[in-house]
Amino acid sequence: MKKLITISFALILSVTAWSQCALTYSFSPSSFTAEDQFTLTIDVTGTPVAGLTDLYLWSWSNAGDAYFNTAWDNSPEDAKLTHVSGNIFTITGSGVVWYQKSPGQLTQMQFLVKTKTGNVQSCDIAPVKFDPIEFIPSKMRVFPAKVGYNDVVSVYFHQDLATILNEQRMTPTKAVIVAYDENDNELTPASVEINLRKENTTTWRASFKPNYSFTGNTPAKFRYRFKGTIVNSNNEVVEVLTDFEEVVLTKLK
Amino acid sequence: MKAKKLFLYILTIGFLITGCRPDAFKEIGDAVKPVESITGQWKLRKVTQSDINAVEKGFPYKTLDITDVLPYQDVTFSLAFSNGAPGSFATGNASGLDLFDFENGTWGVDDINAPSVIYLINNNDSATLTIGSYPNSVNHNTLIISVIKKDEETNKELIRYDYEFVH
The missing domain is CATH 2.60.40.1930 (Macroglobulin (MG2) domain)
Structure with missing residues:
Protein backbone atom coordinates (compact mmCIF):
# COMPACT_ATOMS: atom_id res chain seq x y z
CA MET A 1 0.00 0.00 0.00
CA PHE A 130 6.31 18.81 -42.44
CA ASP A 131 3.91 18.76 -45.38
CA PRO A 132 5.16 16.07 -47.78
CA ILE A 133 7.23 17.06 -50.79
CA GLU A 134 6.56 13.73 -52.43
CA PHE A 135 3.52 11.47 -52.26
CA ILE A 136 3.74 8.98 -49.41
CA PRO A 137 1.32 6.05 -49.85
CA SER A 138 -0.63 5.23 -46.71
CA LYS A 139 -3.44 2.92 -45.61
CA MET A 140 -5.79 5.84 -44.92
CA ARG A 141 -5.73 9.16 -46.73
CA VAL A 142 -7.84 12.20 -47.43
CA PHE A 143 -8.54 13.92 -50.74
CA PRO A 144 -7.83 16.78 -51.21
CA ALA A 145 -4.93 16.69 -48.76
CA LYS A 146 -6.01 20.04 -47.32
CA VAL A 147 -9.69 20.83 -47.07
CA GLY A 148 -11.99 23.31 -45.39
CA TYR A 149 -15.27 22.75 -43.59
CA ASN A 150 -17.21 23.77 -46.69
CA ASP A 151 -15.45 21.38 -49.10
CA VAL A 152 -16.20 17.88 -50.23
CA VAL A 153 -13.81 15.54 -48.42
CA SER A 154 -13.10 12.00 -49.55
CA VAL A 155 -11.55 9.48 -47.17
CA TYR A 156 -9.84 6.45 -48.67
CA PHE A 157 -8.98 3.03 -47.31
CA HIS A 158 -6.13 1.31 -49.19
CA GLN A 159 -6.34 -2.26 -47.97
CA ASP A 160 -3.19 -3.29 -49.83
CA LEU A 161 -1.22 -0.96 -47.52
CA ALA A 162 -2.74 -2.31 -44.28
CA THR A 163 -0.36 -4.16 -41.95
CA ILE A 164 -2.84 -5.38 -39.31
CA LEU A 165 -4.25 -8.82 -40.11
CA ASN A 166 -7.92 -7.95 -39.42
CA GLU A 167 -7.67 -4.90 -41.67
CA GLN A 168 -6.09 -7.01 -44.39
CA ARG A 169 -8.86 -9.62 -44.07
CA MET A 170 -11.89 -7.40 -43.61
CA THR A 171 -14.54 -6.56 -46.14
CA PRO A 172 -14.81 -2.77 -45.67
CA THR A 173 -18.38 -1.50 -45.50
CA LYS A 174 -18.52 1.99 -43.98
CA ALA A 175 -16.51 5.04 -43.01
CA VAL A 176 -17.22 6.42 -39.53
CA ILE A 177 -16.76 10.18 -39.18
CA VAL A 178 -16.74 12.23 -35.96
CA ALA A 179 -16.45 16.04 -36.25
CA TYR A 180 -15.37 18.64 -33.68
CA ASP A 181 -15.48 22.41 -33.37
CA GLU A 182 -12.41 24.49 -32.53
CA ASN A 183 -12.92 23.83 -28.81
CA ASP A 184 -12.88 20.06 -29.38
CA ASN A 185 -16.62 19.75 -28.76
CA GLU A 186 -18.23 16.95 -30.73
CA LEU A 187 -20.69 18.14 -33.34
CA THR A 188 -24.12 16.70 -34.02
CA PRO A 189 -24.66 13.91 -34.84
CA ALA A 190 -21.99 12.28 -32.67
CA SER A 191 -20.87 10.25 -35.66
CA VAL A 192 -21.85 9.77 -39.28
CA GLU A 193 -21.52 6.45 -41.07
CA ILE A 194 -21.14 6.57 -44.85
CA ASN A 195 -21.36 3.56 -47.13
CA LEU A 196 -18.08 2.87 -48.89
CA ARG A 197 -17.72 2.86 -52.64
CA LYS A 198 -15.29 0.32 -54.06
CA GLU A 199 -12.84 2.16 -56.29
CA ASN A 200 -10.85 -0.93 -57.26
CA THR A 201 -10.04 -4.33 -55.76
CA THR A 202 -8.09 -2.86 -52.82
CA THR A 203 -9.37 0.71 -52.46
CA TRP A 204 -12.57 2.07 -50.90
CA ARG A 205 -13.82 5.66 -50.67
CA ALA A 206 -16.43 7.65 -48.78
CA SER A 207 -17.14 11.33 -49.45
CA PHE A 208 -18.90 13.96 -47.38
CA LYS A 209 -19.04 17.69 -46.75
CA PRO A 210 -18.37 18.60 -43.09
CA ASN A 211 -20.80 21.51 -42.79
CA TYR A 212 -23.45 19.55 -44.69
CA SER A 213 -23.14 16.34 -42.67
CA PHE A 214 -22.79 17.96 -39.23
CA THR A 215 -24.72 20.73 -37.55
CA GLY A 216 -23.97 23.12 -34.70
CA ASN A 217 -20.71 25.03 -34.61
CA THR A 218 -18.32 25.31 -37.52
CA PRO A 219 -16.35 22.07 -37.95
CA ALA A 220 -12.64 22.56 -37.17
CA LYS A 221 -11.44 18.97 -37.43
CA PHE A 222 -12.73 15.45 -37.88
CA ARG A 223 -11.64 11.93 -37.09
CA TYR A 224 -12.40 9.01 -39.38
CA ARG A 225 -12.00 5.28 -39.46
CA PHE A 226 -13.29 2.35 -41.46
CA LYS A 227 -15.66 -0.37 -40.46
CA GLY A 228 -15.88 -3.83 -42.00
CA THR A 229 -16.56 -7.47 -41.37
CA ILE A 230 -14.50 -10.64 -41.16
CA VAL A 231 -15.41 -14.27 -40.66
CA ASN A 232 -13.87 -15.63 -37.46
CA SER A 233 -12.70 -19.15 -36.65
CA ASN A 234 -16.25 -20.11 -35.56
CA ASN A 235 -17.46 -19.13 -39.00
CA GLU A 236 -19.25 -16.12 -37.53
CA VAL A 237 -19.31 -12.71 -39.21
CA VAL A 238 -17.85 -10.15 -36.81
CA GLU A 239 -17.34 -6.41 -37.11
CA VAL A 240 -13.83 -4.91 -37.18
CA LEU A 241 -12.67 -1.31 -37.10
CA THR A 242 -9.48 0.46 -38.08
CA ASP A 243 -7.92 3.04 -35.75
CA PHE A 244 -9.01 6.66 -36.04
CA GLU A 245 -7.08 9.20 -38.12
CA GLU A 246 -7.48 12.90 -37.37
CA VAL A 247 -7.70 15.67 -39.95
CA VAL A 248 -7.49 19.36 -39.03
CA LEU A 249 -9.55 21.44 -41.43
CA THR A 250 -7.79 24.35 -43.15
CA LYS A 251 -9.33 27.81 -43.20
CA LEU A 252 -9.98 28.51 -46.87
CA LYS A 253 -11.25 31.54 -48.73
CA MET B 1 -15.22 33.18 -141.72
CA LYS B 2 -12.76 35.30 -139.78
CA ALA B 3 -15.51 37.74 -138.93
CA LYS B 4 -17.64 34.88 -137.58
CA LYS B 5 -14.79 33.69 -135.32
CA LEU B 6 -14.20 37.22 -134.11
CA PHE B 7 -17.88 37.60 -133.34
CA LEU B 8 -17.82 34.36 -131.28
CA TYR B 9 -14.77 35.51 -129.30
CA ILE B 10 -16.41 38.86 -128.50
CA LEU B 11 -19.64 37.08 -127.53
CA THR B 12 -17.75 34.66 -125.17
CA ILE B 13 -15.79 37.46 -123.52
CA GLY B 14 -19.03 39.44 -123.17
CA PHE B 15 -20.70 36.46 -121.40
CA LEU B 16 -17.72 36.00 -119.10
CA ILE B 17 -17.65 39.67 -118.12
CA THR B 18 -21.37 39.93 -117.53
CA GLY B 19 -21.55 36.48 -115.84
CA CYS B 20 -18.86 37.18 -113.22
CA ARG B 21 -20.78 39.37 -110.85
CA PRO B 22 -20.40 39.11 -107.06
CA ASP B 23 -23.24 37.24 -105.34
CA ALA B 24 -25.33 39.22 -102.97
CA PHE B 25 -24.67 37.59 -99.55
CA LYS B 26 -27.33 37.82 -96.91
CA GLU B 27 -26.65 40.00 -93.87
CA ILE B 28 -25.04 37.90 -91.12
CA GLY B 29 -26.09 40.26 -88.38
CA ASP B 30 -24.12 41.29 -85.30
CA ALA B 31 -21.60 38.80 -83.94
CA VAL B 32 -22.79 36.97 -80.82
CA LYS B 33 -20.88 38.43 -77.90
CA PRO B 34 -19.31 35.87 -75.55
CA VAL B 35 -20.71 37.71 -72.56
CA GLU B 36 -24.23 37.17 -73.88
CA SER B 37 -23.55 33.49 -74.49
CA ILE B 38 -22.88 32.91 -70.78
CA THR B 39 -26.10 34.54 -69.62
CA GLY B 40 -29.38 32.85 -68.86
CA GLN B 41 -30.50 29.98 -66.67
CA TRP B 42 -27.99 27.17 -66.21
CA LYS B 43 -28.23 23.75 -64.60
CA LEU B 44 -25.21 22.10 -63.02
CA ARG B 45 -24.24 18.88 -64.79
CA LYS B 46 -20.81 17.95 -63.45
CA VAL B 47 -18.46 18.93 -60.60
CA THR B 48 -14.78 18.01 -60.52
CA GLN B 49 -12.49 18.68 -57.58
CA SER B 50 -8.71 19.05 -57.97
CA ASP B 51 -5.96 19.09 -55.35
CA ILE B 52 -3.75 21.87 -56.74
CA ASN B 53 -0.72 20.83 -54.71
CA ALA B 54 -1.05 17.25 -56.00
CA VAL B 55 -1.35 18.53 -59.58
CA GLU B 56 1.72 20.76 -59.21
CA LYS B 57 3.83 18.05 -57.60
CA GLY B 58 2.62 15.24 -59.87
CA PHE B 59 1.14 13.16 -57.05
CA PRO B 60 -0.95 10.17 -58.16
CA TYR B 61 -4.32 11.45 -56.87
CA LYS B 62 -5.06 14.77 -58.54
CA THR B 63 -8.75 15.06 -59.45
CA LEU B 64 -12.06 13.49 -58.50
CA ASP B 65 -15.52 13.66 -60.04
CA ILE B 66 -17.75 14.54 -57.07
CA THR B 67 -21.00 15.12 -58.99
CA ASP B 68 -22.84 12.31 -57.22
CA VAL B 69 -21.48 12.97 -53.72
CA LEU B 70 -24.16 15.59 -53.10
CA PRO B 71 -27.28 16.64 -55.06
CA TYR B 72 -25.24 18.96 -57.27
CA GLN B 73 -27.38 18.29 -60.32
CA ASP B 74 -30.29 20.07 -58.61
CA VAL B 75 -28.32 23.30 -58.55
CA THR B 76 -29.28 26.10 -60.92
CA PHE B 77 -27.30 29.23 -61.73
CA SER B 78 -28.77 32.22 -63.53
CA LEU B 79 -26.99 35.25 -64.91
CA ALA B 80 -29.28 38.09 -66.01
CA PHE B 81 -28.19 40.44 -68.79
CA SER B 82 -30.05 43.62 -69.62
CA ASN B 83 -29.37 46.82 -71.55
CA GLY B 84 -26.04 45.42 -72.74
CA ALA B 85 -24.70 44.86 -69.26
CA PRO B 86 -24.55 42.11 -66.62
CA GLY B 87 -27.31 42.37 -64.03
CA SER B 88 -28.30 40.08 -61.20
CA PHE B 89 -27.32 36.48 -60.50
CA ALA B 90 -28.88 33.75 -58.39
CA THR B 91 -28.10 30.18 -57.45
CA GLY B 92 -30.82 27.82 -56.38
CA ASN B 93 -31.32 24.28 -55.18
CA ALA B 94 -33.80 22.40 -53.08
CA SER B 95 -31.29 20.85 -50.72
CA GLY B 96 -29.53 23.84 -49.21
CA LEU B 97 -26.33 23.09 -51.05
CA ASP B 98 -24.24 26.24 -51.40
CA LEU B 99 -22.11 26.49 -54.50
CA PHE B 100 -20.67 29.88 -53.70
CA ASP B 101 -20.49 31.82 -50.44
CA PHE B 102 -23.77 33.59 -51.16
CA GLU B 103 -26.85 32.79 -53.24
CA ASN B 104 -27.65 36.01 -55.07
CA GLY B 105 -26.48 39.49 -55.92
CA THR B 106 -25.04 41.15 -58.99
CA TRP B 107 -22.39 40.00 -61.40
CA GLY B 108 -19.75 41.53 -63.61
CA VAL B 109 -16.89 40.51 -65.87
CA ASP B 110 -13.28 41.56 -66.33
CA ASP B 111 -13.74 42.37 -70.05
CA ILE B 112 -17.19 42.92 -71.50
CA ASN B 113 -16.02 41.97 -75.02
CA ALA B 114 -14.05 38.83 -74.12
CA PRO B 115 -14.58 37.94 -70.47
CA SER B 116 -12.33 35.45 -68.76
CA VAL B 117 -13.52 36.09 -65.22
CA ILE B 118 -16.99 36.47 -63.69
CA TYR B 119 -17.30 38.42 -60.46
CA LEU B 120 -20.22 37.65 -58.17
CA ILE B 121 -20.97 40.45 -55.74
CA ASN B 122 -23.17 40.48 -52.67
CA ASN B 123 -22.82 43.63 -50.57
CA ASN B 124 -19.23 43.52 -49.32
CA ASP B 125 -18.61 39.91 -50.33
CA SER B 126 -17.37 38.83 -53.73
CA ALA B 127 -16.43 35.61 -55.49
CA THR B 128 -14.24 35.16 -58.54
CA LEU B 129 -15.16 32.53 -61.11
CA THR B 130 -12.79 31.76 -63.96
CA ILE B 131 -14.45 30.95 -67.27
CA GLY B 132 -13.05 27.71 -68.68
CA SER B 133 -14.99 27.72 -71.93
CA TYR B 134 -17.71 29.76 -73.62
CA PRO B 135 -20.75 27.70 -74.60
CA ASN B 136 -20.89 26.84 -78.31
CA SER B 137 -22.02 24.10 -80.65
CA VAL B 138 -18.73 22.20 -80.31
CA ASN B 139 -18.95 21.83 -76.53
CA HIS B 140 -22.72 21.28 -76.69
CA ASN B 141 -23.44 24.70 -75.20
CA THR B 142 -21.66 23.89 -71.96
CA LEU B 143 -20.53 26.70 -69.70
CA ILE B 144 -17.43 25.69 -67.75
CA ILE B 145 -16.36 27.78 -64.80
CA SER B 146 -13.73 27.20 -62.11
CA VAL B 147 -13.48 28.33 -58.53
CA ILE B 148 -10.13 28.31 -56.73
CA LYS B 149 -9.98 28.05 -52.95
CA LYS B 150 -6.96 29.47 -51.17
CA ASP B 151 -5.44 29.08 -47.72
CA GLU B 152 -6.76 32.03 -45.73
CA GLU B 153 -3.41 32.43 -43.98
CA THR B 154 -0.87 31.91 -46.77
CA ASN B 155 -2.98 32.74 -49.83
CA LYS B 156 -1.72 29.50 -51.38
CA GLU B 157 -4.07 27.93 -53.94
CA LEU B 158 -5.22 24.56 -52.60
CA ILE B 159 -8.42 23.32 -54.25
CA ARG B 160 -10.04 23.93 -57.64
CA TYR B 161 -13.66 23.14 -58.42
CA ASP B 162 -14.66 22.87 -62.09
CA TYR B 163 -18.38 23.29 -62.68
CA GLU B 164 -20.01 22.31 -65.97
CA PHE B 165 -23.38 23.96 -66.61
CA VAL B 166 -25.89 23.31 -69.37
CA HIS B 167 -29.12 25.08 -70.26
Missing part, protein backbone atom coordinates in the same frame (compact mmCIF):
# COMPACT_ATOMS: atom_id res chain seq x y z
CA LYS A 2 2.84 2.33 0.96
CA LYS A 3 4.57 1.49 -2.33
CA LEU A 4 1.39 2.24 -4.28
CA ILE A 5 1.04 5.63 -2.62
CA THR A 6 4.69 6.44 -3.39
CA ILE A 7 4.28 5.46 -7.04
CA SER A 8 1.05 7.46 -7.35
CA PHE A 9 2.66 10.49 -5.75
CA ALA A 10 5.68 10.23 -8.08
CA LEU A 11 3.35 9.93 -11.07
CA ILE A 12 1.35 13.00 -10.03
CA LEU A 13 4.57 14.92 -9.48
CA SER A 14 5.95 13.99 -12.90
CA VAL A 15 2.68 14.89 -14.67
CA THR A 16 2.60 18.21 -12.80
CA ALA A 17 6.25 18.88 -13.65
CA TRP A 18 5.59 18.11 -17.32
CA SER A 19 2.57 20.40 -17.47
CA GLN A 20 4.72 23.15 -15.96
CA CYS A 21 7.41 23.00 -18.65
CA ALA A 22 5.31 22.46 -21.78
CA LEU A 23 5.67 25.24 -24.37
CA THR A 24 2.82 26.95 -26.18
CA TYR A 25 3.75 27.68 -29.78
CA SER A 26 2.40 28.39 -33.24
CA PHE A 27 3.77 28.39 -36.76
CA SER A 28 2.99 30.89 -39.48
CA PRO A 29 1.97 29.54 -41.93
CA SER A 30 0.31 26.84 -39.88
CA SER A 31 1.45 24.14 -42.31
CA PHE A 32 4.58 24.09 -44.42
CA THR A 33 6.89 21.80 -46.31
CA ALA A 34 10.53 21.39 -45.35
CA GLU A 35 11.35 23.92 -48.09
CA ASP A 36 8.97 26.64 -46.89
CA GLN A 37 10.04 29.43 -44.61
CA PHE A 38 8.05 29.74 -41.38
CA THR A 39 7.95 31.97 -38.34
CA LEU A 40 7.78 30.15 -35.04
CA THR A 41 6.18 32.02 -32.14
CA ILE A 42 6.74 30.59 -28.67
CA ASP A 43 5.07 31.48 -25.39
CA VAL A 44 7.24 30.27 -22.50
CA THR A 45 4.74 31.25 -19.80
CA GLY A 46 4.62 28.64 -17.06
CA THR A 47 7.86 26.96 -18.08
CA PRO A 48 11.20 27.05 -16.21
CA VAL A 49 12.51 29.65 -18.71
CA ALA A 50 9.58 32.07 -18.14
CA GLY A 51 10.69 35.57 -17.22
CA LEU A 52 14.06 35.24 -18.99
CA THR A 53 14.79 37.38 -22.04
CA ASP A 54 17.89 35.72 -23.52
CA LEU A 55 16.63 32.40 -24.76
CA TYR A 56 17.84 29.98 -27.42
CA LEU A 57 16.27 27.25 -29.53
CA TRP A 58 17.54 23.67 -29.50
CA SER A 59 15.95 21.78 -32.38
CA TRP A 60 16.17 18.41 -34.11
CA SER A 61 14.42 16.51 -36.86
CA ASN A 62 13.94 12.91 -37.92
CA ALA A 63 17.12 13.35 -39.99
CA GLY A 64 19.36 14.96 -37.37
CA ASP A 65 20.08 18.06 -35.32
CA ALA A 66 19.70 21.67 -36.41
CA TYR A 67 22.97 23.28 -37.54
CA PHE A 68 22.80 25.62 -34.53
CA ASN A 69 22.85 22.71 -32.04
CA THR A 70 26.60 23.18 -31.72
CA ALA A 71 27.17 22.72 -27.98
CA TRP A 72 24.53 22.40 -25.26
CA ASP A 73 26.45 24.69 -22.89
CA ASN A 74 27.12 27.42 -25.50
CA SER A 75 24.33 27.98 -28.02
CA PRO A 76 25.35 30.22 -30.97
CA GLU A 77 23.65 33.51 -31.90
CA ASP A 78 21.83 31.83 -34.84
CA ALA A 79 19.79 29.91 -32.26
CA LYS A 80 18.82 33.02 -30.30
CA LEU A 81 15.10 33.78 -30.13
CA THR A 82 13.85 37.29 -30.80
CA HIS A 83 12.17 38.64 -27.69
CA VAL A 84 8.81 40.17 -28.68
CA SER A 85 7.36 41.02 -25.28
CA GLY A 86 6.78 39.35 -21.93
CA ASN A 87 7.18 35.61 -22.45
CA ILE A 88 6.68 35.71 -26.22
CA PHE A 89 9.56 34.94 -28.59
CA THR A 90 9.90 34.35 -32.33
CA ILE A 91 12.38 32.86 -34.76
CA THR A 92 12.25 32.40 -38.52
CA GLY A 93 13.62 29.42 -40.42
CA SER A 94 12.93 26.47 -42.67
CA GLY A 95 13.52 22.75 -42.45
CA VAL A 96 16.15 22.53 -45.19
CA VAL A 97 18.16 25.42 -43.70
CA TRP A 98 17.96 24.32 -40.07
CA TYR A 99 18.65 20.61 -40.56
CA GLN A 100 20.84 20.85 -43.70
CA LYS A 101 19.01 17.97 -45.37
CA SER A 102 17.04 17.64 -48.60
CA PRO A 103 13.25 18.15 -48.34
CA GLY A 104 12.61 14.49 -49.11
CA GLN A 105 14.65 13.42 -46.06
CA LEU A 106 12.71 15.57 -43.61
CA THR A 107 9.39 14.40 -42.22
CA GLN A 108 9.15 15.99 -38.77
CA MET A 109 10.86 18.34 -36.32
CA GLN A 110 10.98 19.05 -32.57
CA PHE A 111 12.48 21.70 -30.34
CA LEU A 112 12.89 23.03 -26.81
CA VAL A 113 13.86 26.41 -25.42
CA LYS A 114 16.96 26.87 -23.24
CA THR A 115 19.34 29.42 -21.87
CA LYS A 116 22.65 29.89 -23.64
CA THR A 117 24.47 27.64 -21.18
CA GLY A 118 21.63 25.14 -20.96
CA ASN A 119 21.28 25.38 -17.20
CA VAL A 120 17.54 26.02 -17.57
CA GLN A 121 15.32 24.53 -20.28
CA SER A 122 11.75 23.78 -21.28
CA CYS A 123 10.37 20.37 -22.17
CA ASP A 124 10.51 19.02 -25.73
CA ILE A 125 7.50 19.70 -27.90
CA ALA A 126 5.72 16.80 -29.62
CA PRO A 127 6.90 16.16 -33.21
CA VAL A 128 5.64 18.65 -35.80
CA LYS A 129 5.15 17.13 -39.25
